Amino acid sequence: MHAFARLLDRLSFEPRRTAKEALLVDYFRTTPDPDRGYALAALAGSLDFPHAKPALLKGLVTERVDPVLFGLSYDFVGDLSETIALMWTAPAGRPDDGAEPLALRDVVSGLRGAGRTQAPALLSTWLDRLDEIGRWALLKLITGGLRVGVSARLAKTAVARLGRLEPDDIEEIWNGLATPYAELFAWAEGRADRPRNVDPAPFRPPMLAHPVNEEKDFAALDAADFAAEWKWDGIRVQAAAGREPGGMHGRRLYSRSGEDISAAFPDLLDHLGFDAAIDGELLVVRDGAVQPFSDLQKRLNRKSAGARIIADYPVAIRAYDLLAVDGEDLRSLPFHARRTRLERFVAELASPRIDLSPLVPFDGWAELATARHEPGRLLGEADAAAVEGVMLKRRAAPYLPGRPKGEWFKWKRDPFLIDAVLMYAQRGHGKRSSFYSDYTFGVWRGAPDARELVPVGKAYFGFTDEELREIDRFVRANTQNRFGPVREVVHTPERGLVVEVAFEGLNRSGRHKSGLAMRFPRISRLRWDKIPAEADRIDTLEALLSATRA
The missing domain is CATH 2.40.50.140 (Nucleic acid-binding proteins)
Incomplete structure (x- = not known):
């Protein structure tokens, strides 16, 4: 735990992204398996300890300190883990004297094996053994609220830097990996081949856009080189499906960051009876009209969805792009070719839950500016209200992960x-x-x-x-x-x-x-x-x- 605690402490005080990445690379390079794998899982949000929740921690600390004093201190500090770490009073004499230092793997295996009744005593013992920074890191780990300025993407980037991988190489197999990621580290360090991805519906890193600089970009870009489509007020998703080795049909719905959100949208999964990967926008669509984002919010951040909420807030995908179909990877094709394949694919699919995001007709930037400002001229009332702006996509652009320059632009409506x-x-x-x-x-x-x-x-x-x-x-x-x-x-x-x-x-x-x-x-x-x-x-x-x- 000492090395992990020191890492979190240094990350929390380091504002520079490149410096954070360097700290992570050094930690992953010098820390043995499986501890570095559990640290990666914690930073990527892949660890969960159901029996260690904030209410349990508050109960433990108020057994050691005055509850009123704790409440006042928590109010002042504003962070539960930091407050408990500073206020925790261990018995006289260090309980870890002569004992092996507490390792990150011990914490993970201990909490995974402990039941609801064993968890409190286990946590108290560990908190007694650790110093302030160690206690803080332990509490951050088990509550999942690290908040040290490290995204899952940055953590994967650091793993890639152990060798010659790209972060997107890791993204494409991430959902098929299991903690503590020993095979991933072996691949990154050149000691093993790429882990075999058996997931028939893998996540593919999305292509992102740059905001339009109206004065600079429109003077340099030729409108004839670009297609435009509406930017919808939903959330970007990727719908992937394919046949598993045993013949079962694997179906996944991913967020833009690669989080598997399938369980929250079972009604949509029923419509993914294909072998393909679609890039699109998740929207609530009722009677053919897009509903406000507030309706979609009622279905987001849920582990599951009941029959009532499914019926009241039916979701659909408005498709932007086709990334793969029938085992063929289409990402190297230009946008206009993928768009042609997408139009044919959606038409043949004929699903009431998957439709096509229409292109915006325009002959020049001035005409597109008018459409962006007044989408109601081209769309129905409800759909026009759900438009955030327009997207510009170079017709010749392949589908590239990340945010390549000069290929895609987003031109949002003025706030x-x-x-x-x-x-x-x-x-x-x-x-x-x-x-x-x-x-x-x-x-x-x-x-x-x-x-x-x-x-x-x-x-x-x-x-x-x-x-x-x-x-x-x-x-x-x-x-x-x-x-x-x-x-x-x-x-x-x-x-x-x-x-x-x-x-x-x-x-x-x-x-x-x-x-x-x-x-x-x-x-x-x-x-x-x-x-x-x-x-x-x-x-x-x-x-x-x-x-x-x-």
Whole structure:
């Protein structure tokens, strides 16, 4: 555990991606199997310990320290693992004196073998044996909330750097591997051949786009070289299916990052009766019309879906690309050839849950700009409201993993802007655990002499580090109430902080007091020049919602 704890500690204080990668490469190179494999699984989010949950940890620490003191400390620190690690009091005399150091493999095998009743005593013993950093790393490991600025992609990139692999080589076989990934490390280090991928429906690393720089890119690009299609407001997915060696039909639905989300969408899997891989957008489609993203959210982040939610929120795929079919890999073909194959494939499939994302006709950038701004001219009312912008794809471009330059571009619609008033603030996590960085904001509702602020959204990004410090100082100096880790700040018509909020769209929501939910809200800038009375009203958002649905 010592080496793993030191790795997490150094990663949490290292802001540079290249430096984080170097730390990971060094750890993977110097740490033996299976510990490095379990560390990789932890960083990639592939470990789960069902009997070690936050409630259990809180119960353990309050047996050692005063519960009120722990509650106050947790409120101040804002991070459960860090609070427990610092407050844990071990018995006099180190329990690990003369014992073998605790290894990461011991923790994993111990927790996997422990039942619900054995887990508390096991965790207490380990926490007694470790120092503050070791306890912190152990708690981060078992709760799954590492928050050290390392994505699964970066961890796989570090493994690839042990040899001459590319991260995408690992992505293509990742879902067929099992912890602790001994065969993966052997391949990366040149000691063994590529692990055999027996999954008939593997994940294929997606091709991504660069944002359009309107002044620079349109002056350099020829519109005739590109096709355009709508950018839908759903989530990017990959639907893959094929025959397993035993004759069974393997079917998978992957997120853009390669996470297998099949279990949450059994109704869609029933329609993957083919040998192919489709790149597309997952949407809720009811009676042929795309529904708001808020409907799709009701089906996301679930381990399974019940009959009621399946019936109420039917999902479908709007296909963008065909990556493979009948054992043939199509990714090396140009986009226009893959598109022709995709059109024929979807037509022959004739599935009510898989349709084709239409191309946007245009003869020049000005005509495409008009379509992007007014999609309703070409689409129905509901579908137009579900458009985020347009995608530009070079007709001659093969399907390349990552974000190759000059091939694909995304041209999103301009964000909406409103002025709102900060109402509540909560501490962040990880490097932001010392700052109030998660904000709830609202707009006015009611007559001028009886108006009230109603929350319309939450945001925790969009501001600079300096602006974060400014907001944090304001929150601390203007707190008027506390609710656990949340602070209510002053928000009267005369006193408060006005923030300009940028967001991508609006939907109706019965879960919010305002009746509205924002899509991708973020703090655009701080309006120190305004008093809260000058912030926007709910009427502004209602009118905006009506306009976007018109």
